[in-house]
Each structure stands twice: as C-alpha cells, then as structure tokens.
Amino acid sequence: MTALQQLIVELHTVDRQLAQFEEKYGVLSETFYDWFQSGEEPEDPDWVTDFALWAGAYQLRLRRQEKYRRLLRDRSDRSTTPKLMQQSIMVGAGG
Numbered sequence: 001m002t003a004l005q006q007l008i009v010e011l012h013t014v015d016r017q018l019a020q021f022e023e024k025y026g027v028l029s030e031t032f033y034d035w036f037q038s039g040e041e042p043e044d045p046d047w048v049t050d051f052a053l054w055a056g057a058y059q060l061r062l063r064r065q066e067k068y069r070r071l072l073r074d075r076s077d078r079s080t081t082p083k084l085m086q087q088s089i090m091v092g093a094g095g
Contacts, residue, residue, distance in 0.1 A: 009070065
C-alpha cells in the first residue's frame with residue numbers, strides 16, 4: 001500500500017468517526033469545531049468526553065488532509081494524476 005493509499009484509509013476511518021458524532025449531535029464537524037475553539041462549555045456535562053474526542057478526531061482529519069495534499073503535491077511534480085492512480089492500483093494489486 002502506498003503512503004497516499006494509507007492516508008486515504010485513515011481519512012475514511014476518521015470520517016466514519018466524525019459522522020457518528022455529527023449524527024448524534026446534529027451538526028457538521030466543521031461547525032462543531034468552530035464552536036469548540038471558542039472555548040464555550042457544553043450545555044450537558046456528559047458531552048465533555050464526546051466533545052474532546054470529536055475535536056481530536058477533527059484535528060486528526062485536518063492533519064491527515066494536509067499530509068495527503070503534501071504527498072500528492074510532491075508526487076504530482078513528477079507524475080500526472082492518472083499516472084498516480086495507475087501507480088496506486090499497481091502497488092495495491094501487488095500488496
């Protein structure tokens with residue numbers, strides 16, 4: 001598996017975690033994170049743990065997305081996107 005493929009797997013895993021929080025609390029992670037960054041306390045003390053986990057997962061997603069963009073930018077300097085996809089398929093088929 002290439003580094004790009006691994007990051008995609010990690011992003012999908014984090015996205016599933018974020019989706020669970022979004023469905024439970026009824027807001028998208030970006031909206032939640034903006035609120036969380038403001039420093040306000042949750043209405044319900046039972047939400048504190050969830051909110052900490054949610055914020056951590058969202059931060060992880062942001063870091064993984066940035067790493068993905070860096071890797072893609074580095075590789076795209078040498079290849080076109082279709083060539084990158086073909087290389088990923090070839091590596092994935094062999095591994």
